[in-house]
Amino acid sequence: xxxxxxxxxxxxxxxxxxxxxxxxxxxxxxxxxxxxxxxxxxxxxxxxxxxxxxxxxxxxxxxxxxxxxxxxxxxxxxxxxxxxxxxxxxxxxxxxxxxxxxxxxxxxxxxxxxxxxxxxxxxxxxxxxxxxxxxxxxxxxxxxxxxxxxxxxxxxxxxxxxxxxxxxxxxxxxxxxxxxxxxxxxxxxxxxxxxxxxxxxxxxxxxxxxxxxxxxxxxxxxxxxxxxxxxxxxxxxxxxxxxxxxxxxxxxxxxxxxxxxxxxxxxxxxxxxxxxxxxxxxxx
Ligand code: NDP
Numbered sequence: 714x715x716x717x718x719x720x721x722x723x724x725x726x727x728x729x730x731x732x733x734x735x736x737x738x739x740x741x742x743x744x745x746x747x748x749x750x751x752x753x754x755x756x757x758x759x760x761x762x763x764x765x766x767x768x769x770x771x772x773x774x775x776x777x778x779x780x781x782x783x784x785x786x787x788x789x790x791x792x793x794x795x796x797x798x799x800x801x802x803x804x805x806x807x808x809x810x811x812x813x814x815x816x817x818x819x820x821x822x823x824x825x826x827x828x829x830x831x832x833x834x835x836x837x838x839x840x841x842x843x844x845x846x847x848x849x850x851x852x853x854x855x856x857x858x859x860x861x862x863x864x865x866x867x868x869x870x871x872x873x874x875x876x877x878x879x880x881x882x883x884x885x886x887x888x889x890x891x892x893x894x895x896x897x898x899x900x901x902x903x904x905x906x907x908x909x910x911x912x913x914x915x916x917x918x919x920x921x922x923x924x925x926x927x928x929x930x931x932x933x934x935x936x937x938x939x940x941x942x943x944x945x946x947x948x949x950x951x952x953x954x955x956x957x958x959x960x961x962x963x964x965x966x967x968x969x970x971x972x973x974x975x976x977x978x979x980x981x982x983x984x985x986x987x988x989x990x991x992x993x994x995x996x997x
């Protein structure tokens with residue numbers, strides 16, 4: 714039976730440390746500031762943004778939640794980002810995705826000052842990730858690496874398989890695993906015989922967005938399984954991409970959903986905001 718990786722507990726421990734860092738900065742009259750831009754009324758986005766605001770407050774991080782009508786033009790949103798780029802109280806800017814159709818996501822990401830890009834999605838930060846020189850790292854992949862580290866899971870020389878190749882999760886987590894000397898395979902919807910590949914994995918990271926897709930036949934005995942998926946089943950319950958009950962007995966470690974990867978993502982966002990603040994204010 715696998716050990717459950719308790720993302721919530723680890724997130725709480727990390728938040729205590731982040732709060733201390735914020736208090737130390739306060740002694741120097743510095744307060745990290747985070748701006749979160751939310752366009753429209755997407756219910757899931759509303760929840761994510763509220764959680765970010767609550768966590769920031771709890772840790773003493775100054776936060777601004779900026780809400781815009783669904784009909785805002787691309788130009789207006791880009792102007793807002795430029796204004797925040799120049800706002801000295803704001804060290805981190807996050808634009809909650811998805812955005813309405815009239816707004817080009819890529820242009821939005823390109824407009825954020827890379828130094829304030831706490832999501833790590835700007836091509837400059839993505840490029841640095843690829844060269845192993847990252848400062849701003851996408852929060853979910855970063856949280857996954859912190860979980861592996863906290864549970865002393867050795868990545869070096871291991872076969873790691875990532876299912877999903879999004880810019881937000883799959884690709885950056887593959888880079889980070891490679892950086893830690895794993896042998897990494899990235900799979901996606903065109904991959905043939907997925908099971909044959911995933912069942913070789915010592916470390917299996919799943920980020921596809923399909924509830925209970927990964928059953929026990931996809932998993933090698935003793936594997937470490939990280940489930941990024943957040944899906945609602947027919948009863949409205951939050952479920953992962955991995956069929957937890959049948960997969961757990963085969964694993965050495967596994968993340969549950971909820972209380973796995975999710976709480977780490979938001980914690981890493983706070984950590985990156987503090988990091989961005991230190992870089993901007995103290996040149997660290
Ligand atoms: P995307 O929809 O952007 O990407 C999904 C990826 O999965 C794509 O690369 C797609 O392949 C691949 N895929 C889809 N179906 C299959 C299949 N049958 N076999 C193999 N690969 C497949 O999703 P995200 O990466 O943004 O998110 C993935 C999941 O993680 C979602 O449930 C999301 O809610 C969750 N999530 C959770 C976070 C957290 O904090 N816990 C944070 C971010 C996301 P292709 O490229 O070929 O289309």
